[in-house]
Amino acid sequence: MSEKIVLKYADVPEQKNIGTYMKNGGYKALPRALSEYKPDEIIQLVDKSGLRGRGGAGFPTGKKWGFIPKTSPKPKYLVCNADEGEPGTFKDRAIIEGDPHLLIEGMAISSYAIGAHKAYIYIRGEFAMGADILVSAINQAREAGFLGKNVLGSGLDIDIDVFRGAGAYICGEETALLDSLEGRRGMPRLKPPFPVVVGLYASPTMINNVETLANIPRIIDNGAEWFAGIGTPHSTGTKIFCISGDVNKPGVYETPMGISFKELLKMADGIKDGKKLKAFFPGGSSTPILTDAHLNIEMDFESLKKAGSMLGSGAVIVLNEDRCMVKTAARLVKFYRDESCGKCSPCREGTDWLAKVYKRIMDNKGRDGDIDLLLSISHDIYGTTFCPLGDAATMPVVSSIKYFRKEYEEHINGKCNHTDN
């Protein structure tokens, strides 16, 4: 079950050099794409592969590409979202630092498919090493003729620039990212219009996650049927899971979609110190918590949705039996409160109210009715905000109360029985 697609060569030393990348089969997909396929045919191929966005939303990539207007008086842009900041997530960094040319080749092919001549990689500011690696890989690709003017004699210009963020979680939201790229405070835009029509510089813009784009060369190399044959019927291909928390071997694990959580936990060598599983976030801190009752759940878009959670970014955070769920939720609420951009009131005020209630609970000053208050504030935030950050803040709150209400009551009654997180 260790079929790797994206991270296949990421551990190879010097894979970030173009020579090694090409020795391992790199830059074969781009010439094929340019010579054997029309742009539309690539979109159809990606659609047929069933590839869905790996950033969190899981929207079918081929369908999304199809929304880019065929003719436009304005230039079209491709933007790679490398603002990896969802707590628990560290997969894009593995791709960027391990196999940057795979991303670059994927971006060149994707630019061709949607008709973009200029692409940006928006990378979080803290990834200084990743940004340097990307810049030198782009320069190598340009020198070799895979980027720049008249790519491989095709007559097409395709180029990529690296744009560094400066420390704002919200810029991972695609319209906030665009505002940041335009040199503004990174605040989400009202949708519609969607970025595919009015995006960067008010031009049609395709925004895709690093992992999504890194799958593209493999689909060209091996075909849509091959890709669709991996994983489950509605969640095709592999997923890079980031496992952190109370496991023996935290790290990135790429497996076909649909692997059971139990298997995944086994890959990470089980729970640390021989303890029992208590709960886990299946896809990052913005996805509802699941418990030991979900040990056999299949890790794919549809199974996790059915269980009331989400695949998200594939960031699995594991908590053992001794962990305090109230403290975990309180910590995340503080995170969302601090990262709220403040543009819309349900998120700005709501996350602050949640944080205040959690603070008094953690200070042993919780009141009767505080649990219902947390639920009521969450209810009023959910679905009423500009962007998903507000919704995300309610996820750890509502799900931890759903499964661990007793722990909240214990806290309010002044007796938490759990060791420090």
Add this chain to the structure above:
Amino acid sequence: MENSINTLLEKDFQGILKRYNTPRSAILPMLQFVQKKYGYISKENVETVADVLGLSSTEIGSVLSFYGMFNTSPSAQYMIYVCSNVSCGLHGAEKIITFLENRLNIKEGQITVDGKFALRTVECLGACGGAPVVQINNTYYENMTNEKMEKIISEMEKQ
């Protein structure tokens, strides 16, 4: 002095400006350039950015204040950022913070008297597989322990 610095900066800025469709898009790259060069972004340099881009310094300041990575006052030689989000918290980030506070004799958010070290907690650094994670200037240090931290700090004290 300030003039000669600004003339130098303006030259670098013209190079940055060429890369973008609109002057505005050069704001973050220019601020990053200034911070890399001087360790922080002074009011004077905010004005230089504004002048080169033809925007008001209030606008530049507004953008600047939105992003957590910019310093507007002189920073320490070693900026220590400790991730305190969930995955690092489960692996003892709080203990690392306490250790550093005692070792450096400052509180989180402060800077040592000699300007050598500053200590801050930050949100998820995207390296949870190596929790707890500490970032010092531009470098990530993973799987941190008090012992490893002590070694790094005493090495840096000699610099």
